[in-house]
Amino acid sequence: MHPTRDQAPGGPPAGASHDPALVIEGLVCGYGGGDVLHDVSLSVPAGAITCVVGPNGAGKSTLLATISGLLRPKRGTIKLHGESLAGKSPRQILDMGLVHVQQNHSLFRDMTVRENVELGGYILRDHALLLRRRGYVEEMFPQVAQWAGQKAGSLSGGQQRLVEFARCLMLDPSLVLLDEPSMGLSPKVLRTVFDAARLMNAQGKTILLVEQNARAGLRLSAHGIVLENGRVRLTGSGREILEHPEIGALYLGGAVTRASGPAPGDGGGAPGAAH
């Protein structure tokens, strides 16, 4: 099996008509005790949702941390809209329109929801712009506006997730990295959070998310990437990866589609031809 470029319907084709938002080539990265990412190359299509799935410890969170500048790669290049991120600080990367919502709860619990949202715009020097952005964000997430005066720590896990989403939009990013947005959320709230991701995408944001709830994540996404032991195992449309028999068995908890005939692309260039 070879990693294949996305040629399927269901979203803007990767690297075809318009330039991708993010291009990564030959990325090697680790924490000192050995490499976690080995020669990772991938591209994230602009304007779409892309989901990274894979086993625990595959390097998914490390990949996001490297993209947002929290970790320095040992080798390889990362380009955001054609511009290299090499040597840039996390703050400079924020300035370029790339934000990262981390896996752990990251709100300041003793500050109000509004203060937390405003902190998302802390690198903005123009106060009028900050207020305009806040207005835009609160319009997009009316619930967050409702909670404005409450302490962030008093919100439930799902509510905090929505505030984190709202906060990350204060810089009007072009690319949003989301690390396991569904973790710890009840089924009902999970849908709200995924709806919010869809909403962000509908507003023109490119989204790269990591999801252990792989089926829900891939259903949400036009594109999917399977990461395994720090390497890209497969890329394709979200649907192709969902329906890929081997990936399904290994990482999605069993085959997903039953009685739907052969996986699309069995005769074409799409992934799935290995069986």
Next chain:
Amino acid sequence: MTALLRAERVSKAFGGVQALSDCTVEVARGSITGLIGPNGSGKTTLFNIITGYERVDAGDVYAGDRKITNAPPERAFALGIGRTFQLTRIFPRLTVMENMLVAAQHRGVRRWHNPLARAGGQADRRRATELLEFTGIAGHAKALADTLSYGQRKLLELAYVLVADPEVVLLDEPAGGVNPSLIQHISARIGALNASGTTFLIVEHNMDFVMGLCDRVTVLDYGTVVASGPPEIIRNDPRVLDAYLGTTEEDDDAPDP
């Protein structure tokens, strides 16, 4: 039959927030009991009260016939009540294996097998290795726990609580952040441990996991029990659908958006 674990009319407030109010939850001996409910409904608070991490404002906790209300965590553990945490608590500066051996020291406090075995002895190591293999992190046994990813830390914590061989195990979101295929594996293992006599109380949002594994499911909302019964009844209970599951359950065969 007396419940193995019973929280009776427990109330607990944090400042102005009533986390639990007059809440009664029972875990039958030999059962796998699920505890579900919206974020903030009091599930973790109940775990904390049973295991002595929080004190009750009112109400009592029983292990069998013995009242253990407000017993400190080490006593609850010595009584055979093991637990994991939603946000993991491991020793980051010890290796993965050392973490396992710390937990294994407490093995046999309650049960009599291996009375002569010393902590860190061959038997403990064998069992620790086997559990690390089961959770898929045996390859990291010699690495500092610090270097594990979030999901791997959860898996270490699961292995860590099981190595102590408690009589009843409280699991706080064991499937959260864990790869779906591994979730099935974990589910099967819990089923096997249960068949050999271990009782489980499980908080989890993954409904396939809960409904597939549990004999009984208790639903909390606003700190009180709104429903309790077998999974097939609970998943169709209108109160549960409204408070927790939402109107349409997102199932695997749903059409793509």
